[in-house]
Amino acid sequence: MIDFHELMTILSVPRPNGSVAEIMTENSLRDWLTRHSIPHRTQTFLLYPFFFECIGLWIILSRSLLAVAIWSRWGWVTLPIALLGLLGGTLDVALNMPLVTWPGARRRENILIEFEPNHPQQEIIFCAHYDSKTELLDHRQRMFFLKRLNFGFGLTALLGFWGLLQQWLANSFWGAVIFWIGVALTVPLLLLAWGFGLHLSLGRLLKPSQGAVDNGAACAILLGLAERLATSQIPLTDKKITLALFTGEEVNMQGSRAYVRSRTWSLPAAALNMEIMAQDGDFIYWQEDGNFFHLSPTNERLNQAVVAAVKQVTGCGAQPAGPVNSDGGSFLRAGIPSTTMGTLDTRLGVTGFHQPTDNLARVVLERLPQTVKVLETFLSQIHF
Numbered sequence: 001m002i003d004f005h006e007l008m009t010i011l012s013v014p015r016p017n018g019s020v021a022e023i024m025t026e027n028s029l030r031d032w033l034t035r036h037s038i039p040h041r042t043q044t045f046l047l048y049p050f051f052f053e054c055i056g057l058w059i060i061l062s063r064s065l066l067a068v069a070i071w072s073r074w075g076w077v078t079l080p081i082a083l084l085g086l087l088g089g090t091l092d093v094a095l096n097m098p099l100v101t102w103p104g105a106r107r108r109e110n111i112l113i114e115f116e117p118n119h120p121q122q123e124i125i126f127c128a129h130y131d132s133k134t135e136l137l138d139h140r141q142r143m144f145f146l147k148r149l150n151f152g153f154g155l156t157a158l159l160g161f162w163g164l165l166q167q168w169l170a171n172s173f174w175g176a177v178i179f180w181i182g183v184a185l186t187v188p189l190l191l192l193a194w195g196f197g198l199h200l201s202l203g204r205l206l207k208p209s210q211g212a213v214d215n216g217a218a219c220a221i222l223l224g225l226a227e228r229l230a231t232s233q234i235p236l237t238d239k240k241i242t243l244a245l246f247t248g249e250e251v252n253m254q255g256s257r258a259y260v261r262s263r264t265w266s267l268p269a270a271a272l273n274m275e276i277m278a279q280d281g282d283f284i285y286w287q288e289d290g291n292f293f294h295l296s297p298t299n300e301r302l303n304q305a306v307v308a309a310v311k312q313v314t315g316c317g318a319q320p321a322g323p324v325n326s327d328g329g330s331f332l333r334a335g336i337p338s339t340t341m342g343t344l345d346t347r348l349g350v351t352g353f354h355q356p357t358d359n360l361a362r363v364v365l366e367r368l369p370q371t372v373k374v375l376e377t378f379l380s381q382i383h384f
């Protein structure tokens with residue numbers, strides 16, 4: 001039996017992308033694997049660690065400049081400012097093009113543990129992320145801004161054209177009216193841009209989240225499963241089993257996207273991702289995965305297999321929830337069936353992450369070996 005408390009000590013320190021702590025966590029996890037004689041390898045990719053800080057600052061700067069252009073009657077100049085403002089961040093998140101997120105790029109590593117029988121017929125991937133993040137607002141509070149993203153995009157585009165209108169009507173009776181309506185429209189734009197921008201960019205200056213629940217516990221569970229597979233306590237049948245510990249999840253799932261992109265798929269494959277594990281409430285699974293630009297349903301067969309395995313081990317069902325924005329989405333986007341499971345906190349539900357409320361005290365240690373059993377049951381029953 002492995003020492004889950006020791007693992008959680010490694011996995012309950014703030015380890016934001018691009019930090020020394022993130023590298024030290026990777027090294028500690030690899031040391032742990034080596035000490036337990038579990039073969040593993042790494043996959044290197046180019047990480048943009050300051051992804052959301054860059055987008056936050058871009059939103060603040062571009063929208064502030066747009067407001068100044070309206071107040072100062074710069075005319076048509078508002079159009080390119082609005083266009084660049086809209087492209088920066090949107091291309092980065094939706095299309096993975098690092099238009100404004102490139103500063104500070106560096107090589108980073110996912111950890112892969114693979115178990116391959118002689119004649120595998122299918123592949124199952126279990127994954128979790130070992131990076132963490134701290135933000136100004138929690139998941140529920142930031143919904144205020146996410147729900148108004150469309151409005152913000154629309155307002156930016158409208159004010160882009162407003163400068164042309166101002167220029168066109170400058171010498172007419174309507175000139176003053178158009179000017180003051182433009183000024184009035186910059187008020188909600190600035191409130192949204194500064195609110196959301198500060199939320200995205202201030203995290204590293206705040207008291208940090210330990211990332212124990214999001215997503216240390218899930219990594220500990222994967223390592224528990226790895227130990228059982230490596231010591232043949234779980235028999236290998238016709239499935240290749242890959243355990244993936246990703247980094248870069250908190251910066252737009254960069255690690256899992258790079259992994260999915262980097263490899264070929266010779267066998268039918270499916271992925272089970274884990275988020276916010278080992279809390280004191282029910283197991284859950286998310287019915288949808290993705291972001292503002294793209295949301296996919298998770299795989300129904302995998303969901304049913306999760307529900308069945310949870311029921312068999314705990315006697316209780318797993319509750320549907322959603323949507324989530326997780327590494328599971330990277331597989332869905334590549335056409336590989338996936339789902340993501342998690343747990344609820346009886347008091348906080350699915351809130352209180354990316355903040356100091358995510359700490360070791362919130363992890364129920366007994367849930368870690370219990371979840372290893374759930375995965376083992378899932379593995380013995382899933383066929384796709």
Ligand SMILES: [Zn+2]
Nearest residue numbers: 214215275276
């Ligand atoms: Zn997470």
